Amino acid sequence: MRPDSDHYDLTVALTYYTPYVSGLTEVARAVAEGMAARGARVAVATTRHDDASPARERANGVDVYRAPVRARVGRGVISPGFTSLARRLARRSAVLNLHLPMLEAGLLTRSLPGTVVVATHHDDVWLPTSLTGRAQTAIVDRSVGRALSDADAVVVNNEDHARGSRHWPLMEETGITAVPPPCRIRRRASPTFRDGPGPHYGFLGRLAPEKALDLAIRAFRTIDDPDARLIIAGEDTRIAGGGVAQDLRALAADDTRVRFTGFLEDQEVDELYSSLDAFVLPSIAEESFGISQVEAMMLGVPSVASDLPGMRQPVLTTGFGRHFPAGDVAALAEAMTAVAAFGPETRSAGAERARQQYGASACLDRYEALFASLTGRAAGTDREARPSRTAHG
Template sequence: MRIVIVSSLYTPHIIGGAEISTQILAEALVPVADVHVMTLGGHRSGSVRKETIAGVTVHRLPHHNLYWIGESKGKGVLPKTVRRLVDLYNPRIIGAAGKLLRELRPDLIHTQNLSGFGPGVWTASAGAPILHTLRDYSLLSPVSSPLGNPALAKLYAMTSGGFSKRVAAVVGISGHILKRHTDAGLFSKAARLVIPNAVEGRIAAADKDFDRKPLRIGYFGRIEPEKGVREMIEAARMLPPDVVESVVICGEGSQREELAASCRQDNRFRFPGKVKPEEARRLMAEMDANFVPSIWEEPFGRVIIESYQVGTPVYASAVGGIPDAVASPDEFLFRPGSATAIRDKIMAYHVKSAEQKRRIQAACLEHCRKFTQASLLERHLELYARTLSGGGDYAVSAAYGQVQ
């Protein structure tokens, strides 16, 4: 079976979790399929550049746009919007994609994030069935974030919706992101299901002194307004040192300097910046509890599973796809944007007994085993077989969690 995965970016060009998840899927398929990735390179014109990475044949097409998506950092709202509007139908990139697909003659095409290609690339399928995985909201808005211009977003979603009728099956990495798109009218003819991301990492709990009471709490991710870091800091500052001993805010972003400055008089707070994955795991393991206080609709909660892998529980906002990733959501979710709600969860964990904390850790370790590469491969092979056989009667249900 020959599979072509289409993705805006591919390793070593990584912006976030979408690129990591696409790479995990591609490499998981290598033992059972001839896997090709069609992606965009940093060159604006010229020929397709081909290389092999971990058994995956990668084809980097010229981006044929205002700028390459891999160079988005620092671009203003206007150029970003113009580039994404070009995506709606870019005949040069669609032509290049169609030419390559006719040469490769895949059995299946599996598209991922399409910023840079645009949904018009679904017209270049060369007769192969198309599957699509929803990893962000870029089909609903030219700025792929909480929708700030409803009229523009509606026009954008209508265009994406028309092209999406060519898709045979659509996968949401959470029940929320799938429902968000289908409620907007996209993928009206597609089979629908949820397959959560695989999160690589050794599952091994760090030793913890469950009897100690002052808590060490952590945040790992971008430090931006929509991530709710300010609210988490406010919550921790409400509590005395005999409840919160230390707070680690790990990551970079537009709010880092401002928030670090606001905490200079409180030596409980540390801002180590962006660290390597192995250092992040070590820090996660040292915490008593980690927090994901996002305000915006996160498509998934990768950092939640990463924390579970080292045996540290996570309290998180009840927003977007986060509930699908959280173990025991009734206990570990809180209202987004509320410092008071976060404070209450800190206190709730502080008063737990050592035995309760041990049971929570065991539950976290068990829960994260559902998000392994083996599980991801099994679910996708089943999907591919059903699609190739013409079957597509899938119920819309979250794999783990709730469809909201």
């Protein structure tokens, strides 16, 4: 740890930070705030993607620095000041923790003597198939590859997902540490989202194309139960790259059993989970984990998830839920019906297994141990002399 007040023990770098909500931002926030709560001096370097956010603030023990945004391209932002801001903080830090994918990643990790670089790889960049999308993907992939080559260690949510990454050879070469995302153990609350005695299915997350929520709606509509409900909750307007809320509402327009809630405040999230009989995660693009499904599982709500690397791991590990072949509407409907019928004992046991496996404390323990081992090793190592790999994935 560095006692100098001008220095930080940890700088976390990512382009989207709170108040933006996604699985990636929630992991970064939990690591930053969790390490600060354990006594570390922590900074976050990010962009001012929300004009209402201050350029600098102290939030929950963390110094948050935001670089101005000049333009937006698809899911990304153009912020010329972000790279220099992040590098300035990184040079004053014992550890730089990047959260990938990130367009600027390869620029942030070059020539940082005395700073340990830990890259947390959440997922490969996913963009709609188009000429522009392919070009953007290639650029981001090259930058991410550069960062992975420069990193001292790579954190992944699980090896199952990491092996399917386009960057797996580089991650394997650097060395991976599997750390499940820190998941909050939420409180039981009033089931305010329940509407009648039938099974209640739900989703919480960004209403983005890759979440494939149209599959959830199509599957739900084959369930012939007038008392059944499907609750789709989460951010539906401020979505990087654009959302699909309007299309989903049109698809469900004549089925009054489907409800859209929009963004939920923290207490409302507790109330949503407490109202559900099953959580549905039908994504067609691989997700590295799916934090919302685990938060629900911890409260006794089994999950139905696509059988894809990463996102299937919580159910595989705990046995609390079902998988279905990605994109198969009939199989999704069948799994939803089966899971909603789980009894109280199955739910209680599943919740306990999920809490033991994925609680935030265990995750932070592993991050803290990794940072400590690397900073101890770096104290006796000339990072400038370390040979740099040249493959960029």
